[in-house]
Amino acid sequence: MATQTQTQDINRAARLDLARLTRHGGQRLRVLLLYALLLAGAAFFLFPLVWMVGTSLKTIEEVGRSQLHLLPAEPQWRNYDKLLNEEAFYRAYANSIFIVTIVLLGTVTSVSLVAFSFSRLEWRGRNVVFALMMSTLMLPYQATLVPQYVMFHELNWLRTFNPITLPGFFAGGAALIFLLRQFMLGIPRELDEAAMIDGANPLQIWWHIIMPLSRPAVATISVFLFVGQWNNLMMPLIYLQKPALYTMPIYVAQKLNLQESPLPWQDMMAASVLFVIPVLVVFLFTQRYFIEGITTTGTKG
Amino acid sequence: MASEARFHNLEWALYTVIFIVISSVLLGALARLFRLSGAEQRKIFWGFTFAGPWIIGFFIFVLGPALASLYYSFTDYQLGQSIEWIGLDNYRALLLGEGRQGRMFNTSMLNSFYYALLGVPLQITAALAMAMLLNNELPGIRAFRTIFYMPVILAGGPAILLAWRYMLASNGGFVNEAMRKLGDLFFVFDYLYRLFIYGTEAFNGFYIGIMRGDPLGPWKYTLPALLAGLLLFALIRGEWSEGKRVLAWRGATIIGIAVAFRLMSKGLMAQPIDPAWIYAGGAAALAGIILLAHERRGLVRLIQVVTALAALAIGALVLDRAGFDVASRESVRYLVPLGLVAAALGFSAVGPWTRRKSAVLWAVVGAFGLIALARHAPGEMGGDRLEVVARYLTFGSTIETKTDLDYLQTAFPEWLMSATWFYGLAVAVLAGIALLGDRWPRARRALSIGAAAFFGLIAAGSFLDGRAYFGAFVDLAEATGKTNYHFAMFHQALSQFPDRTRVPLWMNSELWSKPALILITMWSSGTGMLIFLAALKSVPRALYEAAEVDGANTLQRFFKITLPMISPAMFYNIVIGVIAALQTFEIIYMLQTPLTRDSLSSAAFLLYARTFSELRIGEGAAMSWILVVIILTLTALQFRYSRSWVHYEA
Numbered sequence: 001m002a003t004q005t006q007t008q009d010i011n012r013a014a015r016l017d018l019a020r021l022t023r024h025g026g027q028r029l030r031v032l033l034l035y036a037l038l039l040a041g042a043a044f045f046l047f048p049l050v051w052m053v054g055t056s057l058k059t060i061e062e063v064g065r066s067q068l069h070l071l072p073a074e075p076q077w078r079n080y081d082k083l084l085n086e087e088a089f090y091r092a093y094a095n096s097i098f099i100v101t102i103v104l105l106g107t108v109t110s111v112s113l114v115a116f117s118f119s120r121l122e123w124r125g126r127n128v129v130f131a132l133m134m135s136t137l138m139l140p141y142q143a144t145l146v147p148q149y150v151m152f153h154e155l156n157w158l159r160t161f162n163p164i165t166l167p168g169f170f171a172g173g174a175a176l177i178f179l180l181r182q183f184m185l186g187i188p189r190e191l192d193e194a195a196m197i198d199g200a201n202p203l204q205i206w207w208h209i210i211m212p213l214s215r216p217a218v219a220t221i222s223v224f225l226f227v228g229q230w231n232n233l234m235m236p237l238i239y240l241q242k243p244a245l246y247t248m249p250i251y252v253a254q255k256l257n258l259q260e261s262p263l264p265w266q267d268m269m270a271a272s273v274l275f276v277i278p279v280l281v282v283f284l285f286t287q288r289y290f291i292e293g294i295t296t297t298g299t300k301g
Numbered sequence: 302m303a304s305e306a307r308f309h310n311l312e313w314a315l316y317t318v319i320f321i322v323i324s325s326v327l328l329g330a331l332a333r334l335f336r337l338s339g340a341e342q343r344k345i346f347w348g349f350t351f352a353g354p355w356i357i358g359f360f361i362f363v364l365g366p367a368l369a370s371l372y373y374s375f376t377d378y379q380l381g382q383s384i385e386w387i388g389l390d391n392y393r394a395l396l397l398g399e400g401r402q403g404r405m406f407n408t409s410m411l412n413s414f415y416y417a418l419l420g421v422p423l424q425i426t427a428a429l430a431m432a433m434l435l436n437n438e439l440p441g442i443r444a445f446r447t448i449f450y451m452p453v454i455l456a457g458g459p460a461i462l463l464a465w466r467y468m469l470a471s472n473g474g475f476v477n478e479a480m481r482k483l484g485d486l487f488f489v490f491d492y493l494y495r496l497f498i499y500g501t502e503a504f505n506g507f508y509i510g511i512m513r514g515d516p517l518g519p520w521k522y523t524l525p526a527l528l529a530g531l532l533l534f535a536l537i538r539g540e541w542s543e544g545k546r547v548l549a550w551r552g553a554t555i556i557g558i559a560v561a562f563r564l565m566s567k568g569l570m571a572q573p574i575d576p577a578w579i580y581a582g583g584a585a586a587l588a589g590i591i592l593l594a595h596e597r598r599g600l601v602r603l604i605q606v607v608t609a610l611a612a613l614a615i616g617a618l619v620l621d622r623a624g625f626d627v628a629s630r631e632s633v634r635y636l637v638p639l640g641l642v643a644a645a646l647g648f649s650a651v652g653p654w655t656r657r658k659s660a661v662l663w664a665v666v667g668a669f670g671l672i673a674l675a676r677h678a679p680g681e682m683g684g685d686r687l688e689v690v691a692r693y694l695t696f697g698s699t700i701e702t703k704t705d706l707d708y709l710q711t712a713f714p715e716w717l718m719s720a721t722w723f724y725g726l727a728v729a730v731l732a733g734i735a736l737l738g739d740r741w742p743r744a745r746r747a748l749s750i751g752a753a754a755f756f757g758l759i760a761a762g763s764f765l766d767g768r769a770y771f772g773a774f775v776d777l778a779e780a781t782g783k784t785n786y787h788f789a790m791f792h793q794a795l796s797q798f799p800d801r802t803r804v805p806l807w808m809n810s811e812l813w814s815k816p817a818l819i820l821i822t823m824w825s826s827g828t829g830m831l832i833f834l835a836a837l838k839s840v841p842r843a844l845y846e847a848a849e850v851d852g853a854n855t856l857q858r859f860f861k862i863t864l865p866m867i868s869p870a871m872f873y874n875i876v877i878g879v880i881a882a883l884q885t886f887e888i889i890y891m892l893q894t895p896l897t898r899d900s901l902s903s904a905a906f907l908l909y910a911r912t913f914s915e916l917r918i919g920e921g922a923a924m925s926w927i928l929v930v931i932i933l934t935l936t937a938l939q940f941r942y943s944r945s946w947v948h949y950e951a
Contacts, residue, residue, distance in 0.1 A: 044824070055464075066473065138933060140929055
């Protein structure tokens with residue numbers, strides 16, 4: 001793909017640049033200094049993660065000692081074994097996976113339909129509806145939080161997954177629609193026109209032409225949705241008031257209420273590590289989409 | 302249990318999909334009724350059907366709830382109980398800090414103010430520094446970019462925050478341990494670290510003390526005196542110019558508006574004013590209009606608009622107090638004068654200005670004046686009314702304990718103690734300077750210098766005096782256990798330079814909870830960094846090369862080229878940062894302890910903690926609407942003012 005070759009070009013240029021720079025003594029010092037700063041920054045950003053993994057592998061005696069020792073004398077994989085045998089843990093994990101799957105399916109489908117309508121279909125009133133949608137970007141979620149609770153209460157949906165999963169089916173997230181629409185606008189018009197002449201209806205055009213071509217943008221919004229939903233703490237706290245329904249964020253947050261002494265931080269951190277792994281893996285593999293998405297819309301997931 | 306819930310959810314997901322499909326198609330079919338030609342019909346049908354999910358969702362999840370929440374905010378709705386209309390009571394309690402809810406809301410607003418003042422600039426500095434570091438083309442820079450951004454992904458969830466909570470343990474936590482280790486290794490670092498502790502504790506103690514609104518604290522006098530002093534200092538320096546006249550007027554206006562607002566919110570909301578004042582105010586406004594009508598059209602319009610708005614505000618408040626009963630005696634008492642004033646105003650605004658109009662308006666002024674006077678004839682002036690006026694003219698300072706009151710009364714009578722006098726004096730002096738202008742430069746200069754010296758003395762004196770108070774209150778705090786506890790913290794923080802055993806207490810102290818939150822937001826400021834990075838990349842190389850040819854050094858290039866060129870990104874990050882400060886939730890939820898909950902709480906957190914635990918829907922709705930209005934206003938204001946300093950590339 002174009003961006004990939006571009007990346008290679010930039011990297012090659014950077015290498016040449018470096019070679020040129022390091023020929024001069026003063027410049028070499030500057031480069032060294034830059035790397036020192038970058039490494040210091042990386043240390044600052046990474047140490048909580050390293051610390052978290054290290055603590056999750058300690059014994060409880062080690063946890064009680066100085067935290068300056070990041071790594072355990074001997075990794076205690078038992079901590080993870082214990083966790084995997086805990087019913088509450090894997091139930092929460094399964095709940096989280098379930099919710100994220102439903103939300104992803106529902107939201108991505110509906111968002112792509114709406115984005116398709118805003119970008120590929122010509123209809124009277126489109127610009128008005130689109131402007132209305134963009135204006136909802138300014139409205140903070142607090143404006144609707146309280147009455148939505150009342151609504152779900154009236155529907156008798158408290159203590160179910162519905163309030164968390166179903167609103168997404170209504171193309172929740174104006175930023176996502178906007179992002180996808182921007183991408184779809186860039187697909188050549190001739191494609192749908194040709195299909196239209198062949199007698200395809202808009203539904204077929206959406207599924208057979210536009211969706212396959214929009215894969216990068218769909219990936220971007222999926223990643224945003226995944227990370228946002230996996231991390232989501234507030235909505236589950238409000239709506240899932242029953243331990244059987246708890247998701248991973250609540251499971252982790254629940255650890256705050258532990259009364260044991262000394263606190264089993266190694267277990268808490270093991271749960272945290274397992275919680276963080278999916279997000280981290282997804283982020284590392286899709287960070288290109290992430291970074292492009294943020295610079296187009298300016299929002300975080 | 303869980304699998305049952307999942308099945309239930311899948312079932313409802315199916316219903317939802319069916320509902321969306323049917324209603325979208327219906328929406329499309331409905332839309333097609335409005336267009337006649339065949340091709341148009343087809344287009345509009347598909348367009349609305351595809352956009353249907355969002356349009357239906359907008360009504361169900363945005364518009365409907367937003368309107369419902371607006372309605373709830375005027376009621377005392379609690380889940381499971383009947384709804385009763387209570388007008389502005391929720392808003393009044395929240396804005397004036399009445400009751401537990403109101404006090405907590407005020408605290409959370411002040412917390413957000415702290416983050417906007419200190420946290421957002423720090424966060425933006427960190428993001429900009431990171432972006433500039435990553436804007437160098439070096440091998441492997443992309444890996445660093447990934448690492449620098451990663452905390453944003455993690456900080457959205459509770460796991461890493463749980464780790465931070467443990468790492469920030471004051472006794473033996475990783476952060477404090479690492480700092481101590483560094484202090485052991487480098488003694489210079491040790492001193493800097495202790496200086497940091499000293500500064501942070503003193504600043505936070507002072508901030509908390511001030512914001513608790515202690516009437517005896519130094520702020521009451523220091524603030525007006527400092528404001529006036531600074532303005533005067535700016536006016537004295539250098540030559541007199543038009544810009545300075547404008548500055549003086551603006552200063553006077555801003556301070557005047559602040560005082561008026563305080564008086565409005567404290568006096569008018571708490572105590573109904575006498576309707577006679579409406580006549581008096583109307584008469585004054587009309588007189589102003591008549592006198593200015595021939596020369597200053599703009600000013601006349603301003604008076605008309607302000608008076609009309611004030612009349613509207615008073616009307617709304619009065620009606621609200623009377624439970625929107627227009628026919629009640631209380632309402633009529635106010636609505637009649639308000640209506641008369643409004644009619645006269647309307648008359649002054651409509652049509653060209655003639656002698657006859659002038660004469661009619663003078664007659665109205667005379668009539669209003671007579672009514673106002675009659676209401677305040679000596680015989681009528683009861684003690685109650687005097688007290689209302691006195692309270693209204695002063696800040697109505699609430700003095701809590703008997704001992705404080707005794708102390709004050711022996712020193713000064715209460716009315717003399719009001720800081721309002723200082724503000725008023727400042728307004729008068731500034732207005733005087735603006736009026737004197739170039740006509741009597743000597744008088745202006747004398748007035749400026751005299752007033753500056755006066756205000757400077759007051760500022761210094763009251764501050765030092767305040768410091769002296771603190772000493773006394775430390776004893777008092779120990780005796781009563783609570784009085785002026787926060788200023789006592791400030792005093793203690795200032796009293797000695799930290800020794801080596803003093804460590805940041807983080808979540809164990811109100812002095813350190815906010816810095817802890819700022820530390821974590823700086824750690825996860827990658828979003829801002831990416832936006833800065835994109836902006837930095839778009840700055841044309843040629844600009845730097847040209848500057849280099851002209852001999853500009855690194856610092857000059859940064860301030861003269863980089864900063865102006867990336868100002869749109871800067872502006873964007875500020876808006877987002879301030880709004881995020883109001884909406885912080887996860888960090889507070891995961892880090893708070895019972896001791897530091899109030900000092901961390903944001904409006905969003907409070908909304909969650911109070912509304913959803915006690916199910917007071919009415920109060921929660923009012924709170925969320927105040928928050929919504931603040932956020933929208935912030936966005937609008939920052940857009941408006943960004944024009945003067947943001948450089949948009951054409």
